Amino acid sequence: MHRLSTILALVYVLLVAVTSIGCRRDSAANRDAERGRVVREKTAQDETAVRTASAGWSKAAQSKDLEKAITFFAEDAIMLSPKSPAVQGKENIRKGWQQMLALPGPGLSFSSVRVEVALSGDLAWEYGTYKFATNDKRGEATATVMSLHGILR
Numbered sequence: 001m002h003r004l005s006t007i008l009a010l011v012y013v014l015l016v017a018v019t020s021i022g023c024r025r026d027s028a029a030n031r032d033a034e035r036g037r038v039v040r041e042k043t044a045q046d047e048t049a050v051r052t053a054s055a056g057w058s059k060a061a062q063s064k065d066l067e068k069a070i071t072f073f074a075e076d077a078i079m080l081s082p083k084s085p086a087v088q089g090k091e092n093i094r095k096g097w098q099q100m101l102a103l104p105g106p107g108l109s110f111s112s113v114r115v116e117v118a119l120s121g122d123l124a125w126e127y128g129t130y131k132f133a134t135n136d137k138r139g140e141a142t143a144t145v146m147s148l149h150g151i152l153r
Contacts, residue, residue: 066094069101
């Protein structure tokens with residue numbers, strides 16, 4: 001009888017241990033799943049914020065609102081344009097945009113095609129297209145369409 005009690009007690013202890021380990025694994029899996037869900041939700045929110053900001057910036061450029069367009073640049077921003085040297089600093093970028101927005105014609109518009117956000121949430125990368133259209137001396141619009149890449153912090 002004593003031997004049977006010992007065996008039953010041992011089986012009970014093993015059953016409790018296995019159940020406890022299984023519960024811990026389920027808890028860890030649930031925590032990991034919840035953490036993944038939160039990261040995906042935050043990343044989607046950040047992507048939406050980047051797309052919204054980009055659309056606002058394009059709208060400011062289309063309406064030739066220099067002051068609004070410049071608000072989208074950080075003080076230490078660097079602007080890269082085709083066949084031009086890098087422009088550093090918000091005030092230098094302002095000067096370039098002032099000249100560009102003063103040109104006759106429809107002006108500048110752009111749109112995001114793809115936005116990726118780092119899991120850390122402190123960096124995003126945007127890819128899209130832009131169209132820059134001006135009027136020539138006869139008043140006819142000429143346009144340039146190019147791809148647009150940007151890194152946002």
